[in-house]
Amino acid sequence: MKLFITGGAGFIGSNHIKLLLATDPDVSIVNFDALTYAGNLENLTDVATDPRYRFVRGDVSTVADVMDALDEGIDAIVHFAAESHVDRSIESAADFVRTNVVGTQVLLDAARARKVPRFVHVSTDEVMGSLDDGGFFTEDSVLAPNSPYAASKAAAEHFVRAAMQTHGLDAVITRCSNNYGPYQFPEKLIPLVIANAIDGKPIPVYGNGQQVRDWIYVDDHCRAVDAVMRKAATGSVYCVGARSERANLEVIRTILDAVGAPHSLITYVSDRPGHDRRYAIDPVRVESEIGWTPRVTFEEGIAKTVGWYRDNAEWMAHARSGAYRDFYEKNLAWRETSSADAHS
Ligand code: NAD
Ligand code: TYD
Numbered sequence: 139m140k141l142f143i144t145g146g147a148g149f150i151g152s153n154h155i156k157l158l159l160a161t162d163p164d165v166s167i168v169n170f171d172a173l174t175y176a177g178n179l180e181n182l183t184d185v186a187t188d189p190r191y192r193f194v195r196g197d198v199s200t201v202a203d204v205m206d207a208l209d210e211g212i213d214a215i216v217h218f219a220a221e222s223h224v225d226r227s228i229e230s231a232a233d234f235v236r237t238n239v240v241g242t243q244v245l246l247d248a249a250r251a252r253k254v255p256r257f258v259h260v261s262t263d264e265v266m267g268s269l270d271d272g273g274f275f276t277e278d279s280v281l282a283p284n285s286p287y288a289a290s291k292a293a294a295e296h297f298v299r300a301a302m303q304t305h306g307l308d309a310v311i312t313r314c315s316n317n318y319g320p321y322q323f324p325e326k327l328i329p330l331v332i333a334n335a336i337d338g339k340p341i342p343v344y345g346n347g348q349q350v351r352d353w354i355y356v357d358d359h360c361r362a363v364d365a366v367m368r369k370a371a372t373g374s375v376y377c378v379g380a381r382s383e384r385a386n387l388e389v390i391r392t393i394l395d396a397v398g399a400p401h402s403l404i405t406y407v408s409d410r411p412g413h414d415r416r417y418a419i420d421p422v423r424v425e426s427e428i429g430w431t432p433r434v435t436f437e438e439g440i441a442k443t444v445g446w447y448r449d450n451a452e453w454m455a456h457a458r459s460g461a462y463r464d465f466y467e468k469n470l471a472w473r474e475t476s477s478a479d480a481h482s
Contacts, residue, residue, distance in 0.1 A: 139165050142212045142254070144198055144245065145219030147171040149322040150260070152181035154218065154360040159185050166190045170207050171219065172197040172237075179465045180453060181321045186469075195466065198241030204248045214256040214367055215249055217242065223325055224264075224285045228411055231286035238290035239297070246301040246309075257309040258367045259298045263352070263377065263417050264288035265313060274420035275313070277375045284412050302373055310370040312363055314378040315419045318439065319356030320446040324457055327351075328440075331390050332447045333454055335399035345409030347387035350416040354380040355439035358432040365430045379419025380432035392437075396444045 139162065145151040146169030158165045171177045173195055185191050196203030198219045208215075219241060221227065221234045242259070249257050266275045267282035281296075283289040301307040318328040334341050362378040370376065384392075387404075394401055424430050434442070447454055456462040 139213050140168075140211060141165060142168045142170060142208055142215045144170050144215070144217045144241075145177075147173060147177035147179055147181060147193075148218060148222070149176075149181075149319075149326075150317055150356055150359060151218040152178070152321055153319060153356045154216070154363060155182065155191065156185055157357060157360045158364065159188055159190060167192070168207065168212075169193045170196050170198070170204070173463075173466055174221070175463075176222065176323050178321070178323070178457065178462045179469070180456060180462045197237075198245055199236045201244055201248075204244055205251070208248050208252050208254075210252050212252065212254050214258055215245060215254050216258045216260070216363065216367060217245055218260045220260075220291070221287065224287045225325070225410065227285055227287035227290070231290070234286055234290040235293075238287075239293045242294040243297050246297060246307060250301070250305055250307055255308055256367065257298070257301075257307060258363060259295065259309055259311045260363060261295050261311050261313045262288070262291050263313050263315045263379070263419055264414065265292040265295060268414035269416040269418055271416065274418050275377055275379075276420050277313075277377055277423055279377075284414055308372045310366050310372065311375045312366050312378050313375065313419075314359045314362065315352035315354050315380070315417055317354055317356045317359050319443055320450070321453070322356075324454065327386065328353075328389065328393065328443065329447065329454075331393045332397065332444055333458070335394050335397040335403060336448065338399065338403070340405040341390055341394070341403045342405055342407045343386065343390065344407060345413060347390070347404075347406070348385050349413060350383050350385050350418065351389070352379045352418045353382045353384060353389070353436055353439070354378070354432060355434035355442075358434055361433075362424060362428070362430045365428045366424070369428050374427075376424040376428065377419045377421060378424055378430075379421045380434075380436070381419075381421070382436040383416075383418050384436065392440055393444065396440055
């Protein structure tokens, strides 16, 4: 199985690549990633020299980058690349439209041109908007995005659907809930809380902290994406979640207790504009049709995750200082230079 994985230097993409290389001896992977602030090749140092793995730096919204990197003979594109942080999309939505919308359309066109037999589009539950206290998101929920991030991901889904309907492209879509685990950039809630708790710094809580998210350990999401890629009927959409709803304050208190830090670090700050109240997934369709179930409970996952960040203080220090951004220049830029020399 030859896979073209976009966004593989990010949080979920890098976990996905490592899971596949560890569990499928027959897989080979091209990791296509622009290395934005969210792309961190230090996530992949332990697989960097695996002969089944190759990194290509490129931008999904640039046709030439994608067409140069995407060879014929690829079995599936697994599309993780995105601008992914809601707060940044509130500051400016331009990069979200360029990467998430234009980038997805560029990849869909390239998939057709290169006759790629399957396109796996990694979407998010946030395209379905916000829930009140009752009810769940299902595959039949209406798309009703509230943040510019969610709007760009919903737009991308529409382009995936249009490519299927208009051009007969084989595509499948997953909509997962909030992920957490190793290698998550510390702008997102859980790694931010762990890092600040370890350092004894204030924990910013938006608004009253009663917003609910449905948390899933990253490996469980990756196993779902892989199972959907291998088993789902063309055109299908699956909602993925682990039935682990928690209010933000509850998550924060659980982490503070796991780290052994005082609850007095909790600091209430202004609420996020348009802050979605609640996300919650009913995963019954992916469980019954694909046979996927989550393996890691929230309590186990938080303990593993806190342990990982404690054991990987250097990764966190580099993520926070920006030092991880030197990795490409120090370790890989020579490859592009030498390949350009070889062509001249
Ligand atoms: P991330 O921000 O950690 O990583 C994104 C990756 O995409 C980075 O490596 C970045 O360099 C790359 N990238 C960004 N713009 C690019 C471009 N123009 N061209 C090529 N590469 C580019 O994101 P993540 O949390 O790993 O999320 C991955 C995917 O999963 C996204 O599509 C996101 O919408 C989706 N998702 C995330 C969550 C979550 O909780 N994090 C939940 C459900 C779905
Ligand atoms: P986040 O990790 O940004 O994910 P998303 O917005 O995609 O759900 O935020 C998770 C929740 O935590 C969300 O309700 C916003 C809240 N939050 C805080 O209260 N403080 C913070 O510093 C951050 C980053 C998030």
